Amino acid sequence: MMGNTIFNEFNSVKKILHYQDKLSRFLDAGKTLIVTEFDLTNRCNNNCPLCVGVKENGSELTWDEIKMIVEGLRKMDNKGVIISGGGEPLLHPDFIRTLELIKNSGMQIGLNSNGLALDREKALAIAKYCTYFRISLDAGTPEMYKRTHGMPEKSFEKVCENMRLMAEVKKETGSLVSFTAGFLTSKVTSCDMEKFVVLCRDSGVGAAQFRPFTGDETDITEEYKRLKEKYETDDFKVRASLQKYTRFEKGPEKDYRRCHGMFFSTVVTADAKVFACLHHRQEQDFLIGDMRKEGKTFEEVWNSYRKWQVYENIDLSKCPPYCRNDSFNSALEELTGDCIHKEFL
Numbered sequence: 253m254m255g256n257t258i259f260n261e262f263n264s265v266k267k268i269l270h271y272q273d274k275l276s277r278f279l280d281a282g283k284t285l286i287v288t289e290f291d292l293t294n295r296c297n298n299n300c301p302l303c304v305g306v307k308e309n310g311s312e313l314t315w316d317e318i319k320m321i322v323e324g325l326r327k328m329d330n331k332g333v334i335i336s337g338g339g340e341p342l343l344h345p346d347f348i349r350t351l352e353l354i355k356n357s358g359m360q361i362g363l364n365s366n367g368l369a370l371d372r373e374k375a376l377a378i379a380k381y382c383t384y385f386r387i388s389l390d391a392g393t394p395e396m397y398k399r400t401h402g403m404p405e406k407s408f409e410k411v412c413e414n415m416r417l418m419a420e421v422k423k424e425t426g427s428l429v430s431f432t433a434g435f436l437t438s439k440v441t442s443c444d445m446e447k448f449v450v451l452c453r454d455s456g457v458g459a460a461q462f463r464p465f466t467g468d469e470t471d472i473t474e475e476y477k478r479l480k481e482k483y484e485t486d487d488f489k490v491r492a493s494l495q496k497y498t499r500f501e502k503g504p505e506k507d508y509r510r511c512h513g514m515f516f517s518t519v520v521t522a523d524a525k526v527f528a529c530l531h532h533r534q535e536q537d538f539l540i541g542d543m544r545k546e547g548k549t550f551e552e553v554w555n556s557y558r559k560w561q562v563y564e565n566i567d568l569s570k571c572p573p574y575c576r577n578d579s580f581n582s583a584l585e586e587l588t589g590d591c592i593h594k595e596f597l
């Protein structure tokens with residue numbers, strides 16, 4: 253069944269332009285959400301030295317909060333939910349029934365995990381409910397795993413074991429979940445790329461995926477092409493966020509004036525707050541609303557005037573280059589900017 257699985261080509265511009273109904277609502281300030289990142293918990297079982305999650309508090313969404321938020325997303329016609337962190341989502345006590353709830357609400361589910369807490373019960377739920385499941389490994393050897401995840405060799409071996417487990421469950425159940433492993437490239441990690449690809453292939457993972465670590469502009473394009481040519485088969489793919497690596501050539505300057513992407517992609521954190529951007533979790537300037545503190549539903553927060561205040565006042569110089577919204581912000585700028593002699597096509 254693995255050969256029938258469709259893997260993401262990472263073409264975010266093509267994706268955003270596909271949603272003509274959402275773009276129309278964007279121009280009319282209507283229901284715009286396409287994807288929401290959902291942090292179930294801030295608890296984590298890894299110790300990444302360069303962690304981009306939220307380690308300062310151990311907040312966790314309650315089951316009642318999860319139900320309220322999912323219902324709000326359903327009403328807003330949100331299409332996809334990325335369960336991530338924050339912390340490690342597999343540690344949340346309601347992880348499995350959260351997957352079931354989201355799926356039964358008509359939304360697709362993507363799951364990002366470090367893979368350490370995976371077991372057969374969770375693997376079966378992932379195979380049943382998720383559209384994609386990515387294990388963030390960021391290494392091809394125990395030595396590199398220690399540097400990227402701050403964890404000992406036994407943890408690396410356990411994650412590799414769990415990768416094989418997930419591959420077996422996917423095969424047993426005939427699931428079409430896109431099961432991949434992720435690798436953040438940087439000046440430090442790039443030497444492990446080939447070992448990572450081989451490890452993924454031998455573990456039964458469907459694809460090895462490369463993305464640049466935020467703030468690191470190490471260009472791995474040529475090595476990626478070599479590995480793709482050498483190892484890709486009908487059942488195993490090598491993928492990369494090429495639009496980000498290509499963007500390095502243009503430099504960090506942005507060709508858009510506003511973060512239009514915040515209307516289509518948002519994040520709900522483990523302390524029931526809604527932020528305009530996953531890269532700015534817990535930053536006040538990006539806070540759209542606090543459902544727990546304000547006693548508001550997700551729809552009330554999302555439709556509040558505060559969202560427009562955030563949009564109008566975001567300082568793009570504080571945003572990381574090549575962020576998730578970067579490529580379709582450029583595309584959307586064409587829809588919102590002035591056009592000389594637009595009457596004459």
